Amino acid sequence: MPAGDPVDVRRLNCDRNGHPRLPRDGLGDVSEPLRSRPYRLTVRLEVQDHHGQRPVHFAPTPERLHLSQSARIPSRPFGERECLNLGSAQRQPDRLNPHIRRSPKAAGLGVSFDAIVERIRQRHGEDAVRRVLEGVEEAIKRDPRLTRFGALLLVANELGYLRSEVGLRSSLRIGELVGGLRSVSVVGRVLGVKGPLERGTRRMAVLRISDGTGSIDVVAWGSAADLVSSSGLRAGQAVRVVGARTREAHDGGLELHLDEGSRIEAAEHHEVPELEELVVRRFPAGAGKALDLMATVVGLSGERTYAASGKELGVRDALLSVDGALVYLSVWSNHVEGTDALEEWTDFLLTSLRQRDGELSTTPRTCVTRLSPSGPEEALGPLRVVTHRPDFGHLLTNGKSYLLARGSVPGPGAVISVRSCRFVREGRHWWLEIGDYRELQGAEVPEPEAVPLSDLRKGMRGIAVSGKILNKSQLSEVRTSSGKVATLAFWLSSGERSVYCRAWREAAELISSVPEGAWVRLRYVRVETDRYGEMQVTVDPESDVVTES
Incomplete structure (x- = not known):
């Protein structure tokens, strides 16, 4: 709408799930986190009768989702040091973050808004309650993004009424933290330790922890960074961070910063879930700003x-198996202290990965922890032969992903277990070169589910889609860097959504023989954008086309 036009706010739903562009989970306002990709929407409302007040800006910010799936890693004791006293840590300037990462629930903190107010009344009197409540209203007026609970924590903490509430602070969970808090204590399990890192003229160390409600980076500077880096902390250890403060991170999330008097103590293992419950074992994993997962490295390309x-950086492409789903990862040498940190057919714990366009990439804070050796039978599982093309390559599936394969395999429908193999990267595809295998009699491997056309996202690859072929173009030839190749364009419709598709080479010739209106299943296709930024499905020569009745 044009700037300056009045807005009828009577019909607006002000909760986070009410905006049509935001994903809805049907869970109400702020009592639960959204369960889909985060968006940030800034809206300016100009109210006709504003009683002298300026127009208000607000920014609903759904939080990230932290999934917990099964995994395996041994828990280790804290070691010889029972406590790290960080009294020499350099104090950083406070920076209030008005955004609420997740509104605390009464069940999460063990207390409610009224319970905290009543506790302040009993300890400090009615005047303290009046000052706190007035401060809550003022804080919400200054920043409408705050919930009343979040504003209560901020105001009561600033006025010093929470400093004696040791029980309350010790019960704070990572997923319930808000920005601007001081003297925060959390209990979590270590996912990784990174550092010391050089940031300008200063040294920094990062301790990544999780407690089941979320993951967060604990940041230390200067001599405290050296102490954290040399502490011997390892993935799987339970720790308690005492006397930290929350700050906004560069990506809009939260960090815990260690101050003078902060310390890291050994915690009882029963105080926090086991590590196998804290990391992702399924992909795609949702919309966290930083992703922590356990995966098996099944393929590594050259650097x-x-x-x-002005610097030369090395990068390697890695193929991961996350509970059988194949995922692409870019490993940067300056992030993981050399791209040789990974090894094929080995399980790793990888933290602080960036997810974008269906692929993963390491970040400066990524920690790599080697877990245990693995093998093709464990990482890939039983494989069913989908198509048998000796001169071109076979298409296999393990029920979660499609794989391009070379070598001698049985005919379509056979199920095999691969004992020896290797993955080779050629162009944009990974090829499985099969060595030894054994055939599994009577075993069944389901077909991966087709991705609904409405759920397609840029960067998806190796997926299946199905729909009705419409508006098919004539088979033609175009000139490319490798010569003239056949191509064909068409629309794929599911009845509710239509997607533009383009097929190449053998796939184009195959689709040219399919009549319009036929329902087809396209296997091993990828989703990208054209030169105009519009999404399209690309059917490569390696793809498979099946007509369905």
Whole structure:
């Protein structure tokens, strides 16, 4: 709408799930986190009768989702040091973050808004309650993004009424933290330790912890960073961070910063879930700003070098098996202290990964922890032969992903267990070169479910889609860097959604023989955007086309 036009706010639903562009989970306002990709929407309302007040800005910010799936990793004791006293840590300037990561629930903190108010009344009197409540209203007026609970924690903490509430502070969970808190205590399990890292003229160390409600980076500077890095902390250990404060991170999330008097103590293992319950074992994993997962490295490409800011950086492509689902990962040498930190057919714990366009990438805070050796039978599981093309390559599936394969395999429908193999990266595809295998009699492997056309996202690859072929173009030839190749364009419709598709080479010739209106299933296709930024499905020569009745 044009700027300055009045808005009828009587019909607006002000909760976070009410905006048509935001995902809805049907859970109400702020009592539960949204369960889909986070968006940030800034809206300016100009009210006709504003009683002298300026128009208000607000930014609903759904939080990230932290999934917990099964995994395996041994828990280790804290070691010889029972406590890290960080009294020499350099104090950082406070920076209030008005955004609520997740509104605390009464069940999460063990207390409610009224319970905290009543506790302040009993300890400090009615005047303290009046000051706190007035401060809550003022804080909400200054920033309408705050919930009353979040504003209560901020105001009561600033006025010093929560400093004696040791029981309350010790019960704070990572997923319930808000920005601007001091003297925070949390209990979590270590996912990784990174550092010391050079940031300008200063040293920094990062301790990544999780408690089941979320994950967070604990940041230390200077001599405290050296102490954290040399503490011997390892993935799987339970720790308690005492006397930290929350700050906004560069990506809009939250961090815990250690101050003078902060310390890290050994915690009882029963105080926090086991590590196998804290990391992702399924992909795609949702919309966390930083992703922590356990995966098996099944393929590694050679290292390539890039020049950036006057430096040469190395990067390797890695293929991961996350509970059988194959995921692409870019491993940067400056992030993981050398791209040789990974090894094929080995289980790793990888933290602080960035997810974008269906692929993963390491970040400066990524920690790599080697877990245990693995093998093709464990990482890939039973494989069913979908198509048998000796001269072109076979298409296999383990029920979660499609794989391109070479070598001698049985005919379509057979199920095999691969004992020896290797993955080779050629162009944009990974090929499984099969060595030894055994055939599994009577075993069944289901077909991966087709992705609904409405759920397609840029970067998806190796997936299946199905729909009715409409508006098919004539088979034609275009000139490419490798010569003239056949191509064909068409629309795929599910009845509710239509998607533009383009097929190449053998796939184009195959689709040209399919009549319009036929229902087809396209296997091993990828989703990308064209030069106009519109989404399209690309059917490669390696893809498979099946007509369905």
